[in-house]
Amino acid sequence: MSYREEFQFWLEDSYFDEETKKELRAIQDNETEVEDRFYKELEFGTGGLRGVIGAGTNRMNIYTVRKATQGLANYILKKGGREKGIAIAYDSRFMSPEFADEAALCMAANGIKAYVFDALRPTPELSFALRKLGCISGIVVTASHNPPEYNGYKVYWEDGAQVTAPKDKEIIAEVKAVTDYHTVKTMDKKEAKQAGLYKVIGKEIDDAYMVELKKQIIHPEVIAEMADDIKIVYTPFNGTGNVPVRRILSELGFKHVYVVPEQEMPDPKFTTLEYPNPEDPKAFTLALKLAKEKDADIVLATDPDADRLGIYAKDTKTGEYVPFTGNMSGMLIAEYILRERRTMKTMPENPALVTTIVTTNMAKAITDAYQVKCIEVLTGFKFIGEQIKLFEETGCNNYVFGLEESYGCLAGTHARDKDAVVAVMCLCEAAAWYKKQGITLWDQMINLYKQFGYYKESQYAITLKGIDGSRQIAEIMDRLRSNPPKEFGDLRVTTLRDYESGKVTDMASGAQSDTGLPKSNVLYFDLTNDSWCCARPSGTEPKIKFYMGVKGNSLEDAQEKVNALTAVLKEKLDEGK
Numbered sequence: 001m002s003y004r005e006e007f008q009f010w011l012e013d014s015y016f017d018e019e020t021k022k023e024l025r026a027i028q029d030n031e032t033e034v035e036d037r038f039y040k041e042l043e044f045g046t047g048g049l050r051g052v053i054g055a056g057t058n059r060m061n062i063y064t065v066r067k068a069t070q071g072l073a074n075y076i077l078k079k080g081g082r083e084k085g086i087a088i089a090y091d092s093r094f095m096s097p098e099f100a101d102e103a104a105l106c107m108a109a110n111g112i113k114a115y116v117f118d119a120l121r122p123t124p125e126l127s128f129a130l131r132k133l134g135c136i137s138g139i140v141v142t143a144s145h146n147p148p149e150y151n152g153y154k155v156y157w158e159d160g161a162q163v164t165a166p167k168d169k170e171i172i173a174e175v176k177a178v179t180d181y182h183t184v185k186t187m188d189k190k191e192a193k194q195a196g197l198y199k200v201i202g203k204e205i206d207d208a209y210m211v212e213l214k215k216q217i218i219h220p221e222v223i224a225e226m227a228d229d230i231k232i233v234y235t236p237f238n239g240t241g242n243v244p245v246r247r248i249l250s251e252l253g254f255k256h257v258y259v260v261p262e263q264e265m266p267d268p269k270f271t272t273l274e275y276p277n278p279e280d281p282k283a284f285t286l287a288l289k290l291a292k293e294k295d296a297d298i299v300l301a302t303d304p305d306a307d308r309l310g311i312y313a314k315d316t317k318t319g320e321y322v323p324f325t326g327n328m329s330g331m332l333i334a335e336y337i338l339r340e341r342r343t344m345k346t347m348p349e350n351p352a353l354v355t356t357i358v359t360t361n362m363a364k365a366i367t368d369a370y371q372v373k374c375i376e377v378l379t380g381f382k383f384i385g386e387q388i389k390l391f392e393e394t395g396c397n398n399y400v401f402g403l404e405e406s407y408g409c410l411a412g413t414h415a416r417d418k419d420a421v422v423a424v425m426c427l428c429e430a431a432a433w434y435k436k437q438g439i440t441l442w443d444q445m446i447n448l449y450k451q452f453g454y455y456k457e458s459q460y461a462i463t464l465k466g467i468d469g470s471r472q473i474a475e476i477m478d479r480l481r482s483n484p485p486k487e488f489g490d491l492r493v494t495t496l497r498d499y500e501s502g503k504v505t506d507m508a509s510g511a512q513s514d515t516g517l518p519k520s521n522v523l524y525f526d527l528t529n530d531s532w533c534c535a536r537p538s539g540t541e542p543k544i545k546f547y548m549g550v551k552g553n554s555l556e557d558a559q560e561k562v563n564a565l566t567a568v569l570k571e572k573l574d575e576g577k
Contacts (some may be wrong), residue, residue, distance in 0.1 A: 003038035006057055010038075015181050016063065023055045044068050044175040046168040047382075050143055050152030053095055060095070060151045062102045063181060069103045070184040071175030072137065072155060073110040075167075078174075081136030084158070085113035087201070089126035090141035091305045092239050092266035093151050096120070099141045101189065103153065108197035109185035118202040120266060122240045122306035123154070124410075124419035127385075128212065129205045131160040131416075142305040145277035148270050160416035161385025165518055206244070212414035213248055213422050217429060218340045220252075226432040227253040233296040234424070235260040235287045237276040238267035239304030244421045254428060258294050260286045270304075278303055278310025278407055281323060288312065288321055298431050298441060302420040307381075308407040309420040311427060313441035322442045327360035327457050330403035332441060333423065334363065335448055336430045337401055337411060338370040347372075348398035352391065354384045357497075357517075357524055358534050358547040359405045362448075362455040369452070373397060378499065378520050379536060381408055385416030405457060405547070453530075453551045456558035458566055462573070463543040473537050473544045476573070480523050480535055489568040491531050497524035531561070533569060 001009065010016050011024050027033045037056025042049060042064050049068055051060045076082065088104050090096040104114035115133055117126075123140045130138035138156035146152075155171065157163045163171060178184065192198035217223070232249065234257055236242035242264055249257050262272045263286060270276045273283055278301045291299045291312070299312040299321060311329050312321040324332070334353060341347040352373040355363045367374040375397075377383035384402040391397045392413075403409035408418030411426050427441070434444050449455075464472045484496050486507065496505045497515055499522040504513045523535045530551040537544045548565050552558025 003035050006038040007034050010055065010057075013181075020055045020061070020063075044071070044172055046172070047162055048139075048152060048154045050146070050150065052149050053151050060099070062098065063184075065099045065102045065153065066106050066184050066186060067178050067181060068153075068175050069106040069139075070110070071178045072139075072171060073107055073112055073185075074178070075171050075174040076107075076112055076136055077110065079136065081158075082110075082112050084134055084136035085115060087115045087126060087130040087133055087135045087138040088141070089117045089121040089123070089129070089138075091123075091143075092120050092268055093141075093143060093304065094148065094268040095151055096141045096268075099151060099153065100139075102186070103139050103141070104198055105186045105189060105192055106184065108192035108195070109187040111197070113197050113199065114192075115199050115201045117205075118200050120240045122244060122302075122419075122421055124307055124415040124417055124421060125205065125209050125244065127156060127160040127415040127417045127419075128209050129201065130156055130158065132205060132208055133201075134158075140305065144305055145275070145279075145303040145308070147275060148268055156417075159385065159389045161389065162380075162382035162417065164382050164386050206247075209244070209414070210248060210251065212412065213425055214252070215414075216411045216422055216426060217252070218337070218344060218346070219429065219433060222436055223252055223254070223429055223432050226436050228255050230254060230298075230428065230432050230435055231256045231258070231294055231296040232428060232431075233258045233260070233287050233291040233294060233299045235263040235284075235301045236306070237273060237278075237283065237301060237304055238263050238265065238270055239276065239302065239306060241302035241306035241420060241424075242266075244306070245300075245302060245424050248421060248425050249428060252425065252428075256294075258290055258296065260290055262286055276304050278308055279326075284310070284312060284323075291321060297435065298427065300424055300427070302424065303407075306420045307418045309409075309423040309427070310407055311441070313431075313445075315442045316440055324441075324445070325457065326403070326405050326407035326409075327362070327455070328445055329407070329423070329427065330405075330409045331360065331362050331366060331448060332430060332445055333409060333411065333426045334401050334403065335366050336433065337426070338366065338372055340433075341400070342370055348400070350397045351400045352387075352397035353400055354387045354402040356380070356383070356404045357499075357522070358536070359403060360455050360457050361530055361532070361549055361551065362452055363403070365452040365455075366448075372400060376517075378517055378522070379404070381410070381418045382416075384410065388413050388416055449555065454554055454558040455549065455551050456555075456562045457547065457549040458562045460546045460548070460566055460569060461538075461543045465542045469542050473542075476544055477521060477523065477535065477537065484523070485525070485572055488525070488527060488531075488533060488565055488572070491527040491529060491565065491568075493525050493527060495526040497522075497526070499524070529561075531565060533565065 090100040143150035550561040
């Protein structure tokens with residue numbers, strides 16, 4: 001059907017409710033809007049759904065959610081997972097509870113028991129819950145840190161991680177096979193409950209989750225000693241982190257936790273936030289104001305689904321609050337855990353830290369220092385979760401910590417996705433430890449740079465929307481792949497890793513070896529002087545991302561080097577136009 005025919009079908013068919021039709025009648029004379037809403041199906045990608053809320057095939061609404069869920073239900077039934085059931089969580093966004101219920105009732109109508117949280121919960125708790133309950137799958141309704149007009153849902157499998165190959169493509173195929181809305185099943189909520197196919201979960205999972213988090217504490221005695229001296233400012237960005245973060249810090253004994261009042265309670269509009277993203281400095285405006293009033297040691301922010309953490313810490317010399325990248329906070333937690341586990345003799349045998357190919361090279365320097373294996377995986381925390389599963393199945397390594405550059409990390413194996421709640425807990429423990437030594441987290445970050453090297457990373461992204469945008473992104477990747485640069489300014493390319501072909505090429509000798517990782521449309525240039533550059537089209541947004549890293553002799557030197565590398569990259573991209 002053409003987009004106009006699809007529009008008419010939604011407008012006229014009895015399957016769609018009157019509210020939906022009213023919304024569509026209001027835009028029927030706006031051809032651009034009609035086309036955008038109906039020119040394609042909202043894509044069910046490897047992570048699930050994400051899009052703008054509204055009526056139409058290219059929007060997040062009860063019908064597109066239900067239809068995608070029918071495909072997932074069909075896959076679960078084919079895998080014999082009916083009896084195991086599915087766990088479902090949701091965040092504070094518009095329509096999140098409604099979408100969670102639509103998914104649950106579709107599953108119930110297919111005979112699959114749905115365990116639904118009684119209120120909003122963090123993404124990592126969903127990962128924990130589905131394993132605790134023995135479910136075959138899980139859904140969390142969230143659009144993470146996207147603007148308020150968005151929603152989405154992410155799909156998890158029984159190991160607690162987001163689905164990976166080959167299951168991701170198999171599920172996508174099942175979703176695409178559902179072409180007729182009239183074949184999508186649903187049932188009445190009251191009937192589903194009576195049939196035992198809709199079960200509300202809550203406190204029992206929360207309590208078990210807290211028990212697992214506390215197992216990651218290394219020095220409870222230091223927290224007890226310093227808890228009255230540490231001042232913490234926290235903002236949940238009007239999302240799911242407020243209750244679990246405050247609970248864990250309170251139960252550990254931290255006495256001075258100040259929550260930004262304007263961003264404390266759930267707010268789907270994110271009224272005080274232009275963009276509810278801990279990577280955005282503007283999002284910290286109110287938190288930093290409160291931090292200065294309270295003379296806080298650290299400032300913490302979790303994104304709306306509480307899987308990512310942003311921090312600021314005080315610089316002792318200037319008294320100012322300094323922002324940390326995801327690489328920096330991840331390294332701070334990692335080094336603390338590795339060092340103290342070695343000191344306390346609680347490090348497991350064959351310990352491993354898992355990171356992604358676009359995360360800082362400082363990870364390797366730190367793991368080498370503490371005799372811990374450093375394993376690189378493709379971008380996406382699901383690949384870190386996949387490694388945890390592999391370790392458990394084979395016994396080859398024991399997971400100690402995992403992180404990615406995009407402000408996500410995981411201490412422990414209670415979840416198989418990044419967990420900002422446990423990250424907050426670990427950072428606050430570290431802050432207490434360092435305060436006892438008379439230093440702040442920023443002071444310790446400087447110590448790490450002095451010990452391991454001044455590593456600095458940056459990103460550059462090009463957004464190219466629509467059909468032409470997709471073609472242009474493909475052309476950029478093809479150009480870099482077919483005619484790879486031999487140098488980036490003064491930095492020579494030593495090896496090219498082409499994750500799509502699965503080959504690593506030595507640029508001097510031409511010798512090739514295997515990447516050892518799954519196929520992915522990613523190019524990675526190893527450069528001289530411990531520098532690197534990576535090109536990767538985004539899987540969730542219409543953009544191509546370039547990641548870069550350098551190692552300097554000082555903070556200023558590292559900044560100059562990463563700026564120079566970014567400038568050279570932009571020149572090369574301009575030359576190819």
